[in-house]
Amino acid sequence: MMALTPVLPDAKAGYLRSGLQQVRGWLDASTAVYLSGIEVAQRTEDIVGDVAEIGIHHGKSFLCLSLGLPADQRAVAIDVFDDQSANVDNSGRGNRPTFERNLAAYGAGDNIDILQSSSLDLEQAGFVTAGRRFRIFSIDGGHTKEITENDLWIAERTVVERGLVVLDDVLNRHWLGVISGLFGYLADGGSLVPAVLVPNKLILATSVDQAKQYRDLFAATFPTALEKADVPLAGHLVDVYAQAHWLVRGENDETGPITGHEPMATITAARLTELEGQLRTARSDLKAVQQQLRAANLPLYRKAARRMPWLARPVRPIFRRVRKVMGRPR
Known part of the structure; x- marks a missing residue:
């Protein structure tokens, strides 16, 4: 499926x-579009916050949120980084120098705060008492139920x-600790409400009404990518958005595909001919391999009988005995 992104900041x-x-990590290309697009869509709805x-790992998804962010808004990156003793389930390996290089390489601003900490220590460190301030909070840390x-x-x-929370995996x-943790959180009275499912991530809103508004906002922002609506999940209804081949639109009117994705609409006749030739060659190679396998399947003792009868003769009784035991015909 081909789809156009909303107009995004050039960065x-x-x-x-x-x-x-180019950035190492685990993030579906379509989900990168959804994260980038909804961050911008929030601004059009006058949703304010950091x-x-x-x-973080190397910043693959963090860059989707933080690039092009208004200068008066902050982007906070939280990871244990070098303290891998706190990475209890080995669900990633954040590398701060690599992350900082990626921030610089792709034009992140000065409004980045990096906090090296386990999320289990955030409340004790006063992170929560600082007050409500995030319009997007992405969770992609430890994957145990507790975390x-x-x-x-x-x-x-x-x-x-009016913010949203993004839960990975x-x-x-x-x-499975992630979905166990989600259901545990909801069973204990958590107020976040599932709203939208994108490839490998669940987006939650702050109330039932806000969940409905985000479903509407996604439909307006990504009108061709809705795969299935009104899917029951944990007592709520969510909309499911598909993977697609995206043409990315910037403010400078430049449009192009995500690297590594070759939309059919952009394949020239010459390129299509080349691909067809590669397919024919691959089929021919496969046929040759199949013939070799069939030839190799000829019992070894028959080859020996033909090529070296003086060596094959002593082992014939053994093969006859084996075939008799296995119930195979002589």
């Missing part, structure tokens, strides 16, 4: 087009009324 658009695939992320619950409570207490079968 964001440039990062998506040419930088996203952005934050727990779990996920902790991070959701931290986000609930620091996100502004909620349906990832390798990290």
Whole structure:
């Protein structure tokens, strides 16, 4: 599916087009578009606040949120970085020097705050008592049930009324602590409400009414990417958004695909002919390999009988015995 992004600040658009695939990490390209686009869409709705992320790695998703941010808003990056003893489940390995190089390489501003800490220590450090201030809070840190619950409570207490929380790996079968933590948080009375599911991330709002407004905002911002609406999840309804091939639009009117994604609409006739030729060659190679495998499947003793009968003769009784035991016909 081909889709157009909303118009994005040039720094964001440039990062998506040419930088996203260069930064190491785990982030679906479509989800990068959704994070970037909804950050901008919040501004059009006059939703004011900073952005934050727990779990940075090299900054792949943090850059989607922080690039092009208004100068009077802060972007807070939280990670244990070098203190890997606090990375209890090995769910990532933040590298601060690499992260800072990526910030500089892709044009992040001076409004970045880096906090080296386990999220389990944030409340004791006074992070929560600073008050509600985030319009987007991304959770991608430890993936255990305990840490996920902790991070959701931290986000609930620091996100502004019209803000949103993004929970990573909620349906990832390798990290079932995340969905266990989500259900534990909701069962304990957590007020965040599931609203939108994008590839590998769940977006939660601060109330049922706000969840409905975010579903409407996503529909207006990404009108061609809705895959399924009104899907029940944990007692709420969420809208599911698809993976797509995106043409990224910047404020300077430049439009182009995300590096590594080759939309069909941009493939020339010559390129299509080249791909068809590669497919024919691959099929021919496969056929040759199949013939070799069939030839190799000829029993070894038959080859020996033909090529070296004086060596094959003594082992024939053994093969006959093996075939008899296995119930195979002589």
